[in-house]
Amino acid sequence: MTQTLAGFGLGMRRPHHAAYVEGSAPVDFIEVISENFLVDGGRPLDTLMRARANYPLALHGVSLSVGSADGLRADYLDRLKLLVERVEPAVVSDHLCWTRTGGFNAHDLLPLPMTEEALGVVCANIERAQDHLGRRMLFENPSSYIAFAGSMTEWEFLSAMVRRTGCGLLLDINNIFVSATNHGFDALAYLDSIPWHAVDQVHLAGHSQGEALLIDTHDRPVPDSVWSLYCAAVARGGVRPTMIERDGDIPPLDDLLGELAIARTIATTGARVGEAA
């Protein structure tokens, strides 16, 4: 049975699989990387099905390549549809980016120019994906390290996507902070302009300082800068299903639950403990 996403969750990562399979992790939902489970069988799928029995599930993809000028891959859509039918997730998401051109797949979330041409490509691909899966998808704002000249801002692009395709948004607060810092735009203006009615999930994560740019590494705790922006997001859009994304240097589950407790506090009070609301 398809469930709905609510509350506060975590990405299900291998060191903590046992807790999710047992159902002992006190979270409201889990998210997995779709591609890790687009396989024929074996332990990974069994683990997912057992965890799915305990928690509502979000499928988060990285390979749809909704920004590819030459369209989507039918074999990928078919595999994703099989998984969706198998696990009946509450949410299916991917990223506003491209990963593939022709027969080449970069396996990275590559940036798009914010142009009318790109918007047309993205919307056509979203419509095809949503038609194929028979359901609405969410798309996440990526971190970026170059900004092409374009005719609109990222939030204008996302708003147009929502209007034209009916898709939802997965708002990544860390990615807004990283891109705003790297490209010099106002993160609060971004939050002011997002179509909040379409935001069905929120990601929180940490980043690293590279030589010249902030890098979206997901390998450290959520920093104060991102918590502050999350407070601003809650003030503007209210509380959405929120989770911590941690992909590297994965700490004990209790550490991540501690971070999730901060998110809950912010959602309840509008501020971190000890801070003025």
Add this chain to the structure above:
Amino acid sequence: MTCTPAAPAADMPLATLQRAFRDWLVEGDEAAAQPLGAASGLAVYQNNYRSALVESLEASYPRLLAWLGSERFAACAATYADAHPPHHWTLDAFGDRLAGMLAELYPDDPEIADLARLDWALGQAFVAADAVPIGPADLAAVDWDSAAIRFVPSFDRLVLRGNADAIWRALVSGEAPPQPRTELPSPVVVVWRQGFETVMRRLDEDERRVFDLARSGLGFAATCETLAQGAGEEAAVALAGRALGRWLGEAMVAAID
């Protein structure tokens, strides 16, 4: 705050931009990169791309990595990434041609390509389709005149050049690996999954004769007839029966029909 200047790529058609980005990532083509944006940002994408590919190969080939050491493995990975840019939507498929490249690079060290083939085969078996293996109790209704053996979906068979399987086992258990040596006849190793656990072992000479006939599509009766040409009927049936019994006991067989 660090700001990157907007790149002058707005006039470039999206398909052209994406091909230029590919040329930058795969070939480090600076002429292709020039219209795309600031060097600092492009360097991040180049680094992400290369790192993800090396990490993927490290995950797919853990025993090969242990055998070669990280420095030599990284050099192989870089050569491979240049020769075989990722083509599939899953990064897990990226390393599918590494063993072939290693066989060409190291013709005098066949254990290197063989270790890669073992790592890859076990990785494929790990996520192969599930199947319920049959056992001796499922044989009552089998029509042996027409029956053919179907192995479980995770099953694979590799012909090695030498003792890479012994090296592989030693690397797994943390023991000192044996010196690589070639063997004749070439060892045949089978890989499959028992439940969720991947396993491998060599086929002995008798099993191998039965296996080669069974795998060629011959039914069980025809397999026995062929074996009987050398060994006599009674010995052939015993030989085939022993092999089949072992395979059934080891959860290798999905059906006999």
